[in-house]
């Protein structure tokens with residue numbers, strides 16, 4: 033791209049007027065923007081969430097908070113962004129309504145394996161006071177069941193042996209922090225969908241650093257801020273169709289264009305060890321305890337999302353909106369959320385959880401978001417222990433059955449075991465932890481043994497045994513799925 037997105041947007045303003053589109057453009061002098069934030073994980077979610085809150089803070093005149101974005105695994109996003117002067121558009125869309133904003137808060141986009149020295153130097157720079165992250169649940173090298181650092185992970189072992197040439201998120205963070213001058217305050221803001229995400233990040237980082245530098249581990253434990261945060265916005269991965277739609281709307285090709293829902297929420301614990309952007313002025317809620325918000329969102333939104341994803345995959349439904357529109361799958365998702373999951377959630381103070389659920393269901397129905405069930409189905413061995421299993425454990429311990437949630441769990445196991453939709457189409461399963469669990473399910477001769485074998489898989493289901501009656505119910509669902517598929521399992 034020879035002219036920047038910004039220039040092209042100016043050039044195409046007639047087109048935008050003709051299309052009656054509202055496009056908000058940066059109102060500040062980008063050349064005066066400083067880098068105050070390093071962000072790890074440059075996916076669409078960060079660019080449509082934290083980068084947008086930060087954009088609004090910068091627009092209010094606080095130019096300290098430009099973001100240096102870092103991709104750890106994939107050079108494509110940094111390459112595309114660099115070619116566009118790190119500018120991109122975000123369009124919030126529901127039905128006929130659409131609003132676009134050009135985001136200029138990114139000051140650079142690096143690919144860690146290629147630009148490692150620059151990434152580490154940026155984290156070490158005292159003028160950076162926030163390092164935030166969206167690297168997905170599996171990006172923190174955590175064993176999901178023990179919740180500790182995964183010492184069996186080859187990359188973790190590599191980084192412990194070579195802390196100055198890290199490959200992992202923890203390794204990159206520790207390498208930068210190690211080089212930061214004493215008394216240069218820093219806060220890490222973990223924005224991934226994990227319960228107690230900030231506490232978890234701190235614990236894992238301390239465990240990691242403790243392997244080779246106890247002084248660094250102490251420093252991380254005592255000096256660095258790690259607030260928990262709850263992030264929410266549905267941001268589907270871009271598709272050729274969404275890029276074409278954005279191009280038609282903008283009158284130019286933005287290869288990093290994002291089309292997402294209008295809803296956005298960010299709740300952050302006010303436990304910063306360093307200066308921070310006034311994100312509350314951009315709509316974030318700063319609070320003393322984020323855990324009730326996290327549990328509500330992870331169980332109700334993400335928990336139902338995962339159920340829609342596996343049911344949708346098995347029934348050949350491409351998007352969440354398709355699955356919601358199906359009489360059986362849509363009704364299953366509604367009841368799972370409003371009955372089984374809702375019953376396990378304590379409302380954050382002043383919250384009406386039932387109306388939160390109804391809003392969520394409308395968000396899932398958004399017909400203009402192409403949110404693919406295959407995308408949400410990814411990494412189930414990391415997501416299910418966060419989204420479903422705590423609710424299930426608590427309920428079973430109290431002697432309560434959760435029939436919808438138990439069906440959802442069976443559908444995930446069946447999806448892993450067969451790798452096929454109910455009509456026989458091969459499914460793409462993207463989850464490094466899946467095969468170990470799937471092979472246990474496939475090796476066993478009958479459904480009771482299969483259910484036992486799966487639930488004994490510690491990395492996902494933990495070490496504590498599951499009640500026998502529950503195992504039998506799960507086996508019955510597996511057998512229904514094998515014989516009649518998902519629709520039979522959900523039939524009234």
Ligand code: CS2
Nearest residue numbers: 263264265266334337407408
């Ligand atoms: C989704 C989330 O892909 C997934 O697993 O459940 O990305 C979800 O869209 C976001 O957490 C919404 O805030």
